Amino acid sequence: MISRGLSTTCRAAAACVVVVAALALPASALGHELDPGFLQVTESEPGVYAITFKVPTAGGRRMPLQPMFPVGCSETSPMTSRPSGTGFLERWQISCDGSLLGETIRIGGLERTYTDVMIRVELAEEEPLSYIVQSVDPSVIVGGEGQGSQGALAYAWLGFEHILLGIDHLLFVLGLLLIVQNRWMLVKTVTSFTVAHSITLAIATLGFASAPAAPLNAAIALSILFLGPEIVRVWRGETSLTIQHPWVVAFAFGLLHGFGFASGLTTIGLPSGEIPLALLLFNVGVELGQLVFVVVILALERAFRVLEIYWPRWAEMFPGYAVGSLGAFWTIQRTWMLLGG
Amino acid sequence: MTNRTRTLTAAVLGAGAIPGIADAHLVNTGFGPFYDGISHLFVTAPDILVVVALGLLAGLRGPTTGRTTLAVVIVAWTVGGLTGLALAPPVVWAAATTVTFLALGAALAVDREVPTGVVAALGLGVGLLHGFLNGAEAATSGIGLVGLAGSLSALAVMATLITALAVTWAQGWTRIVVRVAGSWITAIGILMLGWLFRPGA
Numbered sequence: 001m002i003s004r005g006l007s008t009t010c011r012a013a014a015a016c017v018v019v020v021a022a023l024a025l026p027a028s029a030l031g032h033e034l035d036p037g038f039l040q041v042t043e044s045e046p047g048v049y050a051i052t053f054k055v056p057t058a059g060g061r062r063m064p065l066q067p068m069f070p071v072g073c074s075e076t077s078p079m080t081s082r083p084s085g086t087g088f089l090e091r092w093q094i095s096c097d098g099s100l101l102g103e104t105i106r107i108g109g110l111e112r113t114y115t116d117v118m119i120r121v122e123l124a125e126e127e128p129l130s131y132i133v134q135s136v137d138p139s140v141i142v143g144g145e146g147q148g149s150q151g152a153l154a155y156a157w158l159g160f161e162h163i164l165l166g167i168d169h170l171l172f173v174l175g176l177l178l179i180v181q182n183r184w185m186l187v188k189t190v191t192s193f194t195v196a197h198s199i200t201l202a203i204a205t206l207g208f209a210s211a212p213a214a215p216l217n218a219a220i221a222l223s224i225l226f227l228g229p230e231i232v233r234v235w236r237g238e239t240s241l242t243i244q245h246p247w248v249v250a251f252a253f254g255l256l257h258g259f260g261f262a263s264g265l266t267t268i269g270l271p272s273g274e275i276p277l278a279l280l281l282f283n284v285g286v287e288l289g290q291l292v293f294v295v296v297i298l299a300l301e302r303a304f305r306v307l308e309i310y311w312p313r314w315a316e317m318f319p320g321y322a323v324g325s326l327g328a329f330w331t332i333q334r335t336w337m338l339l340g341g
Numbered sequence: 342m343t344n345r346t347r348t349l350t351a352a353v354l355g356a357g358a359i360p361g362i363a364d365a366h367l368v369n370t371g372f373g374p375f376y377d378g379i380s381h382l383f384v385t386a387p388d389i390l391v392v393v394a395l396g397l398l399a400g401l402r403g404p405t406t407g408r409t410t411l412a413v414v415i416v417a418w419t420v421g422g423l424t425g426l427a428l429a430p431p432v433v434w435a436a437a438t439t440v441t442f443l444a445l446g447a448a449l450a451v452d453r454e455v456p457t458g459v460v461a462a463l464g465l466g467v468g469l470l471h472g473f474l475n476g477a478e479a480a481t482s483g484i485g486l487v488g489l490a491g492s493l494s495a496l497a498v499m500a501t502l503i504t505a506l507a508v509t510w511a512q513g514w515t516r517i518v519v520r521v522a523g524s525w526i527t528a529i530g531i532l533m534l535g536w537l538f539r540p541g542a
Contacts, residue, residue, distance in 0.1 A: 114373045164376070165373075296498065299502055300498065300501060300502070302505065303501045303502050303504070303505030303506075304501070304505075306404065306505040306508050306509055307404050307407050307408045307411070307501070307504060307505050307508060308404045308405075308408065309408050
């Protein structure tokens with residue numbers, strides 16, 4: 001990282017943190033399966049609401065989530081359900097005794113998951129309201145103050161969460177940090193990764209292109225595996241295109257990772273009017289999460305130098321093997337899933 | 342040591358030995374038990390303050406004391422945490438954890454020259470006590486070993502960064518800043534003790 005001499009001080013600890021995180025996170029987080037749900041409630045006429053619920057899947061199964069409306073609301077049309085992307089799209093209609101303003105909407109079953117649900121409520125003669133609810137508090141009071149992450153902040157939070165739970169993205173960034181040789185190269189590499197994934201994130205969110213989840217996840221795993229041997233080459237003092245120009249690799253694979261980030265937004269089926277703002281803020285959240293990770297790693301590197309901590313050879317080599325091994329594991333696992341295993 | 346000092350010391354240590362009812366400072370981040378464990382360190386005042394105070398105290402004594410204490414506290418916190426996880430006692434010993442950071446804050450503010458072994462021994466005691474309580478909380482709250490791993494990761498990162506910061510601030514006027522931080526930590530400890538032993542508590 002930064003330079004060969006400096007990198008030896010923090011490689012082991014940085015990799016340990018990531019590997020512990022990788023092992024500790026729920027298995028579903030490893031395969032981009034923690035897509036958020038989306039509940040759209042639209043008042044079509046006074047007291048009548050059209051409900052659209054996009055339910056994410058976990059391990060290929062519909063997550064056991066169920067919107068719960070206030071007492072006094074009842075279904076007035078049967079629910080229709082069909083597969084949609086990586087989840088299920090359900091539609092039905094309810095009728096309530098009065099307005100939903102000030103009433104509580106709860107997502108049943110959310111408290112037993114690690115995913116989020118975005119709730120968007122469009123009431124007649126009111127500005128649309130957006131919320132994100134999580135397992136910690138799976139309900140909102142419509143129009144209430146301080147309800148979860150609201151409005152624009154909700155999208156930024158989604159992005160932040162997506163990168164922190166996307167341990168494969170973080171591992172790829174760590175791999176890049178272990179390869180770059182100086183600070184200027186670090187800036188170029190991180191910037192090119194950011195630009196690249198922003199491009200494909202925008203393309204996918206705006207609907208110009210998409211990538212099927214299974215091969216995409218396998219390709220992202222392959223990008224991590226690719227960095228393992230490159231890190232070994234750095235130790236050996238060898239050179240390669242990746243070592244000389246890591247920003248090129250960061251850009252190329254960043255395009256793939258952008259499609260991965262997009263799953264956090266596209267699965268919730270944004271209203272067209274909100275896409276630009278949502279895209280911008282979701283990306284801000286992703287960048288903030290990535291920045292926090294990079295800053296922590298660089299701060300640790302500096303701290304180890306100040307404390308004159310020198311690692312044994314095996315500890316120095318551990319990060320490269322961690323990146324390569326986890327990349328290989330995910331590549332095999334996701335390819336197996338891709339082939340229907 | 343005068344009689345008055347002895348009495349005060351005994352009172353403080355005695356207060357620290359009183360166990361309180363379990364009151365886990367766990368935040369459900371929605372990110373899973375690992376991140377819940379990470380957040381635990383930052384929302385539990387005695388834990389984060391003891392890490393800050395110990396890191397600053399060790400760092401002011403130079404890189405050797407800093408890295409020795411760092412290694413000791415991480416290992417002790419891990420051992421204590423695993424023990425607490427296994428035994429899972431339903432207590433938090435709030436007064437004891439307050440006394441530890443109060444005492445370390447005071448030592449930091451006084452800034453007397455002490456050998457590496459003494460600072461490392463403090464790290465050992467702090468790590469075992471706070472780690473044990475962390476492990477117990479992880480067990481009773483259900484975040485378990487994964488949550489404890491998150492808590493330990495946060496501890497290792499924070500302790501490393503703070504100790505290194507103190508090493509770089511050990512000379513000149515910044516040393517005074519670090520000592521002032523110690524006095525603030527002590528003040529917080531006194532306030533917390535007062536709160537814990539307020540009438541009717």
